[in-house]
Amino acid sequence: MLEISALNKAYQSPGRRVEAIRSITLGVGAGELVCVVGPSGCGKTTLLRCVAGLLPASGGEVRLDGVPVTGPPPRMAVVFQEYGRSLFPWMTVRQNVELPLKEKRVPAARRRELVTGSLEAVGLADAADAHPWQLSGGMQQRVAIARAVAYEPQVLLMDEPFAAVDAQTRADLEDLILRLWRDLEVTTLFVTHDIDEAVYLGQRVIVLSSSPTEVMEDLKIDLPPGRDQLTTRSLPRFGELRGHVYRQIQRARGER
Amino acid sequence: MTRTGGPARDSARDSARASARDSARASARARLGHGLAGLGGLLALMEAVPRLGLVDERFLPPASRILTTLAGELATPALWIALGETMRGWALGLALAFCAAVVAGVVIGTVPGLRAMTSSTVEFLRPIPSVALVPLATLLFGPSLGSTMLLVVYAAFWQVLIQVLYGVAAVDSVAHDTARTYGLSAWSRVRHLVWPTALPYVMTGLRLAATVAFILAVTAELVIGSPGLGAEIQVAQSSGAVPVVYALIVLAGLVGIAVNAGVRLLERRVLAWHPAVRSEVAA
Ligand SMILES: Nc1ncnc2c1ncn2[C@@H]1O[C@H](COP(=O)(O)OP(=O)(O)OP(=O)(O)O)[C@@H](O)[C@H]1O
Ligand SMILES: [Mg+2]
Numbered sequence: 051m052l053e054i055s056a057l058n059k060a061y062q063s064p065g066r067r068v069e070a071i072r073s074i075t076l077g078v079g080a081g082e083l084v085c086v087v088g089p090s091g092c093g094k095t096t097l098l099r100c101v102a103g104l105l106p107a108s109g110g111e112v113r114l115d116g117v118p119v120t121g122p123p124p125r126m127a128v129v130f131q132e133y134g135r136s137l138f139p140w141m142t143v144r145q146n147v148e149l150p151l152k153e154k155r156v157p158a159a160r161r162r163e164l165v166t167g168s169l170e171a172v173g174l175a176d177a178a179d180a181h182p183w184q185l186s187g188g189m190q191q192r193v194a195i196a197r198a199v200a201y202e203p204q205v206l207l208m209d210e211p212f213a214a215v216d217a218q219t220r221a222d223l224e225d226l227i228l229r230l231w232r233d234l235e236v237t238t239l240f241v242t243h244d245i246d247e248a249v250y251l252g253q254r255v256i257v258l259s260s261s262p263t264e265v266m267e268d269l270k271i272d273l274p275p276g277r278d279q280l281t282t283r284s285l286p287r288f289g290e291l292r293g294h295v296y297r298q299i300q301r302a303r304g305e306r
Numbered sequence: 307m308t309r310t311g312g313p314a315r316d317s318a319r320d321s322a323r324a325s326a327r328d329s330a331r332a333s334a335r336a337r338l339g340h341g342l343a344g345l346g347g348l349l350a351l352m353e354a355v356p357r358l359g360l361v362d363e364r365f366l367p368p369a370s371r372i373l374t375t376l377a378g379e380l381a382t383p384a385l386w387i388a389l390g391e392t393m394r395g396w397a398l399g400l401a402l403a404f405c406a407a408v409v410a411g412v413v414i415g416t417v418p419g420l421r422a423m424t425s426s427t428v429e430f431l432r433p434i435p436s437v438a439l440v441p442l443a444t445l446l447f448g449p450s451l452g453s454t455m456l457l458v459v460y461a462a463f464w465q466v467l468i469q470v471l472y473g474v475a476a477v478d479s480v481a482h483d484t485a486r487t488y489g490l491s492a493w494s495r496v497r498h499l500v501w502p503t504a505l506p507y508v509m510t511g512l513r514l515a516a517t518v519a520f521i522l523a524v525t526a527e528l529v530i531g532s533p534g535l536g537a538e539i540q541v542a543q544s545s546g547a548v549p550v551v552y553a554l555i556v557l558a559g560l561v562g563i564a565v566n567a568g569v570r571l572l573e574r575r576v577l578a579w580h581p582a583v584r585s586e587v588a589a
Contacts, residue, residue: 061348135480140502
């Protein structure tokens, strides 16, 4: 479904060249949920922006359904790390969520259904008529998630989407993503710095090395598919996997 | 999942908002009070200076005379016709300049490469004072509305264009990426992202342009003799009616203030979501 082959990205500015990504090769099957973890500044956001067709690669390529990605592909939703800046302050929460649907020419009745449903799912039904700047950071982040959910994407890219919410909300949102992914079979690439979260959500966890960035490990998460916050997290296997990823990231940081 | 809002919180927010509004109102009242005091002082001074013989009354009539003359002038239809002429030139010129500048600004700002191509031309044309076009206006239109319009449009156009260009350049890169990933068409991006981002700048441009346009409208009438307030001042001056000259100048000043206040009001309404306006939240 999504193939990233020998992707290389260097930021070029006068007098300075930053190689954010040395070489990443990685495939995500249709309907798969893959988590990406790596030390801060290793190029996770850069990777996502290349996959989203927002940033031209310096080398290698990204293919979606066999078609090289050159611009933002249709039916792909992205939740940006800078969630606050990705919302339009002149629109209400509802309008923000609804705009992409209008653009997709979803009929009005269905649109209302999707917007209401997704806002309810992230616990913001009451805030539909507020403007984003009237909300807390965590609430804004949930609006951005609701917008992606309502869009009914085929591919969902998320860049540390739960960074600004409390632990309980975070657990709820994790389960929301899992439910969504299972129900709609959304192919998901999920960037996080939280190792527990990566192991809990992912079918696979990709560990990136620190810069110059390469794939350090592509780890299959062999936990039972029906995940549950309490039982899954208390499985001995969960602890082993988490410990393994933790050591890998320590190694990645140590090699700097 | 945590529910937010709820009646208790709403009412707390409302009362915080109301108290912020009250304090904003109180400070506005205080400002108004200071302004009126200052104005009163100025009037007293203008009354005293000629009465004490510091300046010849023929050159500076006392404030009371100016105001009674103004009241008398306001009772004549001729003055209202002149004012109407001025405001027509102002409004038409401003509207034309505004529309042209907004379209030009959005196109120049959003089509890649166009900004670099046009910037030297803009930098060359912008500093030309509108008044330097007086001979050209006289030649083309003579003492008519056309002359007023030419000067007004030229002066107002650049004020708006420059602001629109700044505004279009201020589009947030993440918001832009968001619009692209969600498949917004070029037109939707202009309508839902570029235009709202630029709007505060556009309103600033409009405010500057409205004032400049009014100055240029009166200037054109004064210098070229197109019908309007400026021409009336010119006529009063040449017939030695000094109090009338002053009365018309005062009237022009009042109209200028009204124009500025009107645009500010419009600005506040249009930009209710904008940080510079949404004072309740900051409080
Ligand atoms: N626009 C840019 N211009 C130049 N260099 C950049 C740019 N964006 C990112 N970089 C560099 O690329 C590298 C990777 O950045 P990136 O934002 O992808 O990291 P990240 O893994 O998402 O980090 P974090 O976990 O902190 O979000 C960094 O060294 C950064 O300095
Ligand atoms: Mg990042």
